[in-house]
Amino acid sequence: MGTLFGALNSSLQAIDAFQKALQVSQNNVSNASTPGYADQIATFEATPFDPNGGLTGGVRSGPTQSTDNYYADQAVRNQLSAQGNATAQNTALSSIQSLFDTTGQTGVLGALNQLFQTFSAWSSAPSNGSTQQAVLSQATALAQQFRSAASFLGQTTTQLNQQITSSVSQINNLASQIATDNSAIAQSHPPDPNAQASLEANLESLSKLADVTVSHQADGTATVQLGQGLLVIGSQSYSLSANFSNAPAGGNPNAIADAQIQDANGQDITGQITQGSLGGLLTVRNTVLPSLQGDGQQQGALNILAQQVADRVNAILTSATTSSGAAGVALFTYSAASPVDVAATLALNPAITTSTLAASNPGPPVVANGAALQLANLGNSTAAADTINGQTILQYAGATATGVGQQAATAQSNQTLYTQLVGQAQAVQTQLSGVSLDAEAVKVLELQKSYAAVGKMVSVIDSLSTTLVNMIPTA
Numbered sequence: 045m046g047t048l049f050g051a052l053n054s055s056l057q058a059i060d061a062f063q064k065a066l067q068v069s070q071n072n073v074s075n076a077s078t079p080g081y082a083d084q085i086a087t088f089e090a091t092p093f094d095p096n097g098g099l100t101g102g103v104r105s106g107p108t109q110s111t112d113n114y115y116a117d118q119a120v121r122n123q124l125s126a127q128g129n130a131t132a133q134n135t136a137l138s139s140i141q142s143l144f145d146t147t148g149q150t151g152v153l154g155a156l157n158q159l160f161q162t163f164s165a166w167s168s169a170p171s172n173g174s175t176q177q178a179v180l181s182q183a184t185a186l187a188q189q190f191r192s193a194a195s196f197l198g199q200t201t202t203q204l205n206q207q208i209t210s211s212v213s214q215i216n217n218l219a220s221q222i223a224t225d226n227s228a229i230a231q232s233h234p235p236d237p238n239a240q241a242s243l244e245a246n247l248e249s250l251s252k253l254a255d256v257t258v259s260h261q262a263d264g265t266a267t268v269q270l271g272q273g274l275l276v277i278g279s280q281s282y283s284l285s286a287n288f289s290n291a292p293a294g295g296n297p298n299a300i301a302d303a304q305i306q307d308a309n310g311q312d313i314t315g316q317i318t319q320g321s322l323g324g325l326l327t328v329r330n331t332v333l334p335s336l337q338g339d340g341q342q343q344g345a346l347n348i349l350a351q352q353v354a355d356r357v358n359a360i361l362t363s364a365t366t367s368s369g370a371a372g373v374a375l376f377t378y379s380a381a382s383p384v385d386v387a388a389t390l391a392l393n394p395a396i397t398t399s400t401l402a403a404s405n406p407g408p409p410v411v412a413n414g415a416a417l418q419l420a421n422l423g424n425s426t427a428a429a430d431t432i433n434g435q436t437i438l439q440y441a442g443a444t445a446t447g448v449g450q451q452a453a454t455a456q457s458n459q460t461l462y463t464q465l466v467g468q469a470q471a472v473q474t475q476l477s478g479v480s481l482d483a484e485a486v487k488v489l490e491l492q493k494s495y496a497a498v499g500k501m502v503s504v505i506d507s508l509s510t511t512l513v514n515m516i517p518t519a
Contacts, residue, residue, distance in 0.1 A: 054091065054102030061088055061105035062494050068108055069488050071237065076479040080244030082112035083479045084237050108234060114260060116473040117244060121251035121258065123466040125319040128252040130458035132207075132324030137332065137452035140200060143193045144445035152346070153441050155189040156353065158182050160423040160438075167416035170403035171367055177398055183357075183375050187390045190350045194388035197337040197346070204329040205288050208303050211253055211322040212286045218250045219268065219281035226265035227279040235264050255319030271316025273307045282308035301340065302330045324455075332451060336444070338384035345444045350387040352432050352440075354378055356422060359429075364402035364415035372402025372415070 068086040087106035145151040162182040166175040225243035232239060243266060250256055250268070257269040268276040275282055287304040303326060305314045314330070317323045338344030343351075358374035365371060373396045379389035405414025422430060423438040432440040 058103045058494075061103055064105045066488065066492070072479045073481060076481055078238075078241050078245075080246075080248065081237065081241035081479065082110050082244070082477040085109045085111065108237075110235070110237060110240065111477045112240065112244070113473070113476045116469070116476050117247075118258070120466070120469045120473050121248060121256075123462055123469045124248055124251045125255045125323075127459065127462035127466050128321040129319045129324040129327075130455055130462050132321040133328055133455035134452065134459045136200070136204060136325065136328040137448065137455050140197070140328075140332070140336070141448050141452040143196055144448045146442070146445045146449050148442070151445075152186075152189045152193050152349070153445050155182070155186040156423065156438065156441055159186050160420060163416060163422070164420035166401075166403070167413045167420045170413040170416050173398055176401050179375075179401060180392060180396065180398065184392045186353075187376065187392055190346065190387040190390045193346055194337060197333060198388075201329065201333055201337070204325055204333070205286075205303060208305075208322065208325050208329065209286045211325060212284050212305065215250065215253050215270075215275075215322070216281075216283045218246050218253070219276050219283070221246050222250070222266060222268060222276045223279050223281040226276070229264045230278070240264060251320065253320045254317050254322045270307075271313045273309075273311070273313060273316075284308070284313075302334070332448075336448070337387075343383040343386075345440075347384055347386040348432060349437070349441055349444065350378070350390050351383070352437060354386070354390060356430055356437075357419060360415050360418050360422070361402050363406055365404045365406065366400060366402045367404070367412070368399075370400065370402075373400040375401075 064086060068084050072083055086108055088103045089106040091102045091104055143151050145154055148154055148157050159179075159182045162175075162178050166172075166179050169175045222243060225239055225246060228239040229235060229243065247256075247258055247266060247268070254270055256275060259267045259269075261267060265278060266276065267274070267278075270284070273282070275284075285306045287306055288301060303314070304312055305317055305322070305326070307313050314326060317326060334342060334344060336344050336346050338347050354376035358376055361372040362374055363372065374393050375396055377389075377391050377393045378387075379385045403413050403416040405411050405418065407414070411417070424436050425431070426436060430437065435443060
């Protein structure tokens with residue numbers, strides 16, 4: 045009887061093991077599409093078999109194993125971080141690119157080409173009222189293009205500031221959630237696969253925003269660093285902040301200060317954020333935009349171009365004379381309060397009229413259309429006074445447009461590339477750690493058969509026990 049009862053206990057232990065394994069498979073199936081969830085494997089351990097010692101052998105439940113692969117997870121996070129950077133840059137640069145049409149048909153470059161063509165038509169008929177009026181109209185249109193471009197870049201800066209603030213808020217929220225996940229994992233024994241799935245999903249979401257470094261601890265928790273500083277350790281998270289109030293050099297209120305990201309101690313860590321959507325936003329906000337609209341340290345290509353065009357056109361006209369011999373009048377005006385205000389304030393001089401538009405050069409020799417011809421050729425003039433950094437005005441404008449276009453094209457190409465790489469990394473991750481519903485179906489069938497077999501064994505033992513009991517004579 046002792047041996048039968050021992051066998052019965054072994055059978056019950058096996059039933060419990062198979063039941064737990066079925067629960068693991070059920071949890072796998074339920075979480076097959078849960079982000080970050082890794083397939084769990086139920087294990088079994090053999091119990092000692094020694095008939096002489098009354099040990100009947102059998103099987104019992106072992107620790108559940110996770111198929112989570114650190115290296116596959118890290119590969120996915122790395123590619124998500126690069127994809128987030130490229131996507132943020134592509135979105136921001138696509139809108140900026142519309143201002144700088146490399147074909148020269150629209151935007152600032154298009155209006156500039158049109159002005160020089162209008163100067164050329166005027167030089168052929170310098171006393172013609174229609175060509176004179178065309179010059180004033182096209183100068184007005186060019187000034188409007190410069191102001192519109194400056195306004196758009198200012199709006200883009202505001203939008204990027206808002207997006208950077210939102211990204212920092214998302215990072216802080218995810219860091220808090222990861223700290224909560226760490227706490228749940230540290231308190232769960234055995235480890236809770238659902239808490240681990242939540243942790244991995246939040247780490248992937250965080251990687252899309254910034255290039256974080258993740259270190260998994262022995263207890264299953266994750267320590268997260270951003271640059272050289274801690275973002276999460278154990279159940280403690282540390283918040284970032286975005287700062288746009290650091291005044292640029294010179295104290296000019298219209299100059300644009302760089303966006304700055306500060307850690308929980310107020311230290312500037314902007315330079316340590318190079319990937320993720322936050323890294324992409326910072327690149328456009330602190331590098332691309334200042335190069336175009338200027339900041340406390342530079343005038344910006346748009347203002348440089350606007351000032352050079354205005355100054356040279358004005359210089360030529362004011363040194364020329366009208367058909368009546370009167371001194372010429374400047375064509376453009378702009379605010380001289382700051383070099384970064386030029387494009388935003390460029391306008392047609394309200395004092396100029398068709399009658400004061402001077403076409404004659406001062407000579408000698410005096411040529412009736414000399415100044416008009418000089419203006420017609422200004423865009424391609426290689427004279428030192430007419431060039432910008434060794435480039436003609438049109439070359440400089442074209443190079444600026446091309447530069448923005450190349451940056452946008454690179455960002456778009458990188459977005460496509462890293463989207464593909466994310467897919468490849470996730471495919472490997474799924475292969476190593478994902479739940480296969482087909483495999484789980486086979487596993488459940490095997491466990492059910494095993495469960496049924498042990499159940500029959502219990503029935504046999506019960507029958508034998510009953511028979512033995514009935515064989516005992518009654519008093």
